[in-house]
Amino acid sequence: MQIGALKLKLQLVCGDSFALGPGKADLLEAIDREGSIAGAGRVLGMSYRRAWLLVDEMNRCFTARLVETLPGGGKARGARLSDLGRDVLAAYRELEAAAAALAETPGHARLAAALRVAPLPAAQHD
Amino acid sequence: MQIGALKLKLQLVCGDSFALGPGKADLLEAIDREGSIAGAGRVLGMSYRRAWLLVDEMNRCFTARLVETLPGGGKARGARLSDLGRDVLAAYRELEAAAAALAETPGHARLAAALRVAPLPAAQHD
Numbered sequence: 001m002q003i004g005a006l007k008l009k010l011q012l013v014c015g016d017s018f019a020l021g022p023g024k025a026d027l028l029e030a031i032d033r034e035g036s037i038a039g040a041g042r043v044l045g046m047s048y049r050r051a052w053l054l055v056d057e058m059n060r061c062f063t064a065r066l067v068e069t070l071p072g073g074g075k076a077r078g079a080r081l082s083d084l085g086r087d088v089l090a091a092y093r094e095l096e097a098a099a100a101a102l103a104e105t106p107g108h109a110r111l112a113a114a115l116r117v118a119p120l121p122a123a124q125h126d
Numbered sequence: 127m128q129i130g131a132l133k134l135k136l137q138l139v140c141g142d143s144f145a146l147g148p149g150k151a152d153l154l155e156a157i158d159r160e161g162s163i164a165g166a167g168r169v170l171g172m173s174y175r176r177a178w179l180l181v182d183e184m185n186r187c188f189t190a191r192l193v194e195t196l197p198g199g200g201k202a203r204g205a206r207l208s209d210l211g212r213d214v215l216a217a218y219r220e221l222e223a224a225a226a227a228l229a230e231t232p233g234h235a236r237l238a239a240a241l242r243v244a245p246l247p248a249a250q251h252d
Contacts, residue, residue: 006138007139009133009135019131060247062241091233095233114217
């Protein structure tokens, strides 16, 4: 997430795994819209295998599955968010909205005022 | 920066460059303490060249240098934070402190409540 010159990344960790972050949140949203893991991967430009692995990692990090797969075979079968999946996605977006308010803090204003629009060209190493 | 299960990364961009982030803030702090770029790199486990390049990138992104090098030759010469460097570092730490308050939001509480302490073991791909 970027607001002006401020780039913010919010991730939730679970042991050594990443439970949720910007990419997984977008994937949940795409699954909700597309109705399948394969379809969600397609609109996000990722392979079915990659999308499936991200979903599996999320599902293993929470107290219940965030994504439920529907009966059928392989890639063709549908998927949808569970109630917990829907709530977790909404809570993550709330957290992002709260984070966006950091751009309104005096600390950020001082940083933004001191930043150039573009860097000076690189100097030679001395 | 990590607070419980929440990992937060705050970066300031300047064009295609990274003006400031957690690594560069730690480097500024180390230069202030050690009095040289070489000494700061040493305590942070990075090469002189790497530390120098990060300092150069920061200096080029702000309206004035954050780090001033003192007369002398090569690695041996000292370095110190400029007034702007000191202010930028303090403002970044303020922004981090404000970000830490995100862990107190209802959105984060809902996410934390739904997270396992450790992920379930990975399943076989089906």
